[in-house]
Amino acid sequence: MNDSGSVPPARGGEASAPADPLAYEGVWRFTAPAVEESVPQARRAVRELLGRQGVPAQQDLVYSLLLIVSELVTNSVRHAALLSPEVAVEVAVGREWVRVAVEDNHPYRPKALEADFGQTGGRGLLLVREITREAGGVCDVEHTATGGKVIWAALPLPGPRL
Secondary structure, rough: OOOOOOOOOOOOOOOOOOOOOOOOOEEEEEEEEEEOOHHHHHHHHHHHHHHHHHHOOOHHHHHHHHHHHHHHHHHHHHHHHOOEEEEEEEEOOOOOOEEEEEOEEEEEEOOOOOOOOOOOOOOOHHHHHHHOOOOOOOEEEEOOOOEEEEEEEEEOOOOOOO
């Protein structure tokens, strides 16, 4: 799912941060049980966080981020809950991008599926990849140090407010 372009640092990566971070920059992480009720809760928490921090995201970018979070948490709930009773959602906001990530402890590293119109499901990661690409962002799947995986998408923000 990795697209080319400038990538914000992955978890544990080094970032060259400006001396004076903007008020909305930071990293926030929360966990939720791997149950269906966590999907709308995660979406609501991300929406409230972006608003509370004053992230300069247009409404269409916020909708894209929320759809990505919904798809990724849904995938963890449906496919990883047996080995991962909790999922973690991380939101990282930089000067030029916002990155959402969902981590679970299931070792399977999914691949974005091609559209199969005979199937009623299985297109969540394809949707995430396409939303990310349309917004000019990047997405990927990585293994964690504990043997699980984190799936993330980073979308560009408009220029900083001065």
